[in-house]
Amino acid sequence: MRGTVPPDPLVSATLGARWFDAMMRRRAREIAARSGLAAALPREGLLLDIGAGLGHLAEAVLAEAPGRRCLGLDPRWSPPAPLAARLRAQMPGRLGWIRGDGMAIPLAEGAVDGVWIAFVLHHLPPDTQRAVLAEARRVLRAGGVFALLEDTPRDGAERARTERADRRLNFEPADLPHHYRAPGEWPALLAAAGLSERRRVSFRRIFPPASLRPVQHTGYICAG
Ligand SMILES: C[S@@+](CC[C@H](N)C(=O)[O-])C[C@H]1O[C@@H](n2cnc3c(N)ncnc32)[C@H](O)[C@@H]1O
Known part of the structure; x- marks a missing residue:
């Protein structure tokens, strides 16, 4: 959800529409399950979603375990009003929001039990990728779980x-x-940021299909 779009009335209407919410919920449930993200994160405690977008992935992760709470951090997006209202009703007090940049997370060292970054880093240049990973490591408690989900094309055509x-x-x-x-x-x-890979999961064909031939995604589950 990166770009120029909030002032565009058609896009704003789309983001708040029920059909779009339903589509994004299904997409997020598929990603959380097929990447290994929902299963790998601690089932209790505070989690952080860096670049949380509209919040659907955080919702899918929270839905898997009632002991989880989550902060969504994003520099420009937050849940549209209908989604925010639904989340307040369905999981009261469990999802908070921080307007901020992954390069300077306003949380103390070791403040969270699990962190993930989903489909964010390929939008950022290499130095910023490194800075965001270092921040993710800083706010993760010792022994916590980190996950990176990325689009990972293997050649020019896939790219x-x-x-x-x-x-x-x-x-x-x-x-x-x-x-x-x-x-x-x-x-x-990941290793340069102090995050050691424990498991790698490849997944494709996430709903909705946005290209005729599938796109390659990878989940890296790491220990902090
Ligand atoms: C493609 S969206 C992914 C949203 C969500 N993680 C998901 O998987 O549905 C990329 C998100 O990264 C956010 N973003 C861009 N630069 C960022 C930064 N420096 N720190 C944190 N988030 C950033 C954008 O605002 C956008 O919401």
Whole structure:
């Protein structure tokens, strides 16, 4: 959900529509289950979703375990009013929101039990990717769980397909750059931030289909 869009009335109406909410909920449930994210995170305690977008993935993770609470951090998005109202009614007090940047998270060292970053880092240049991973490590308690979910095209054709799908799904302007990495490239960055990979999960064909041929995604489950 990165781009220029909030003032566009058509996009704003779409983000608040029930059909869009239903589509995003299904997408988030599939991602949380098929990436291993929902199962890997601690079932109790405070979690942090960096680049949480509209909040659907946080909702899917919270729905799996009543002992979880979560903060969603995002520099420009938050749940649209109908979703915020639904979350307040269905999981009162369990999802909070921070308007902020992943490079400077306003939380103390070791403040959270689990952190994830889903489909955010390929929108950021390499130095910013490193800075956000270092911040994620800083706020994660010792022994906590970190997860990175990314689009991970393996060659030029897959990269072009991934970029087309990204632009469609996120209402992106055509000139927005992407900084994808192949599946084998992320672990070195994770290790440099002090996050050691424990499990890697490849997944494809997440709803809704945004390209005819599937796009490759990878989940990296790490220990802090
Ligand atoms: C493609 S969306 C992914 C949203 C959500 N994680 C999901 O999987 O549905 C990318 C998100 O990253 C956020 N973002 C961009 N730069 C960021 C930064 N420096 N720190 C934290 N979030 C950022 C954007 O605002 C946007 O909500």
